[in-house]
Amino acid sequence: xxxxxxxxxVMRACLLAxxxxxxxxxxxxxxxxxxxxxxSALGIAKTHSYVTPTGxxxxxxxxxxxxxxxVRISDRTTDLRKVAMVNAVSRKISSGEVGLAQACRLLExxxxxxxxxxxxxxxxxxxIASGCFTIMFLGSWLDFLPSMTAGGIGFFLVVYxxxxxxxxxxxxxxxxxxxxxxxxxxxxxGLGQELDKIIIGSVMPLVPxxxxxxxxxxxxxxxxxxxxxxxxxxxLTAFAIGSGIAAILSxx
Numbered sequence: 001x002x003x004x005x006x007x008x009x010v011m012r013a014c015l016l017a018x019x020x021x022x023x024x025x026x027x028x029x030x031x032x033x034x035x036x037x038x039x040s041a042l043g044i045a046k047t048h049s050y051v052t053p054t055g056x057x058x059x060x061x062x063x064x065x066x067x068x069x070x071v072r073i074s075d076r077t078t079d080l081r082k083v084a085m086v087n088a089v090s091r092k093i094s095s096g097e098v099g100l101a102q103a104c105r106l107l108e109x110x111x112x113x114x115x116x117x118x119x120x121x122x123x124x125x126x127x128i129a130s131g132c133f134t135i136m137f138l139g140s141w142l143d144f145l146p147s148m149t150a151g152g153i154g155f156f157l158v159v160y161x162x163x164x165x166x167x168x169x170x171x172x173x174x175x176x177x178x179x180x181x182x183x184x185x186x187x188x189x190g191l192g193q194e195l196d197k198i199i200i201g202s203v204m205p206l207v208p209x210x211x212x213x214x215x216x217x218x219x220x221x222x223x224x225x226x227x228x229x230x231x232x233x234x235x236l237t238a239f240a241i242g243s244g245i246a247a248i249l250s251x252x
Contacts, residue, residue: 007060007067009100010042015071016107017086018049018056024079025210028218028226031056034090038103041094053229077116078210085110119159126205127152134201140193143201146186150202154179158206169240176203176244184248203241208234 014035021031032049035058039047050057053076059068089106092098098106117125130151131144139147154175161171179202186192211234219227 006100007044009104010039010044011058011060011067011069013042013100013104013107014038014047014049015056015058015069016104016111017090018051018058019071019073020107020111021083021086022051022053022056022073023076024082025077025214026083027214027221028052028223029221030083034087038090038093041096042100042103051223052226053233079116081115082110082113123152123156126155129205130154130201132201133204134197137197137200139197139201143192143194143198146183146192147198147201150179150182150186150198151205153182154202155205169236172206172237172240173244173247176206176241177248178244179203180245180248199245203245206237206241208237211237 017038018031018035021034022028028051031051035049035056036047039045039060044060046061048059048061054073056071056073057068058071059066086107089098089103089110093103116122127148131148134143134147135141157178158171158175161174162168165171180199183192183195183198183202186198187195192198211230215227215230215234217227218230221227
């Protein structure tokens, strides 16, 4: 393999690692640092990367003509296990345990792997979390089951609506609207006591906690564009949840 082919393979490995991490919920500075360390360990010292929530630009200089590649990120989720696995591959590359070809193969396996819990388990987890949040916010134990029901149905609906209309705002707005409706019906028929506690617990699985955390961490690390864009996305999600709840409360 000549120097040019070697450079392209290193760029491909770095961009693949960055793509997996960014799509899995990693912070911007972590993605850039991992790509830089991988390239340095694989023999390319001078690299430049620019990462935003929707794309990665990676450039190599000093090895023949300057090369630049762009990867578009269209969808993002939360899978911190994949982030940890890519970090593990990066550390193995830095320590010399893994070569370029093996690293590419490992990264491709990580990208193709479906490590997320099944949809049914996610719904059950969201339901249990909703009930526990209701108790944590000083709700009554009589509101535990109503909150579990509303939270589980709300989580199911946000995924369902997002598949029908791939716009996060509408999916989150409609799911929070139905959460408010279910909570109101429980209270109206005497199956729940405190409407506000049930609603607060039920919407917690929809709250973008990781997104807010990453936005703050990116801002503190100096990545202003990524920090502000993630913060704006989190704010829009919060607005969608609040609007859905406000809409159902205005009817009743």
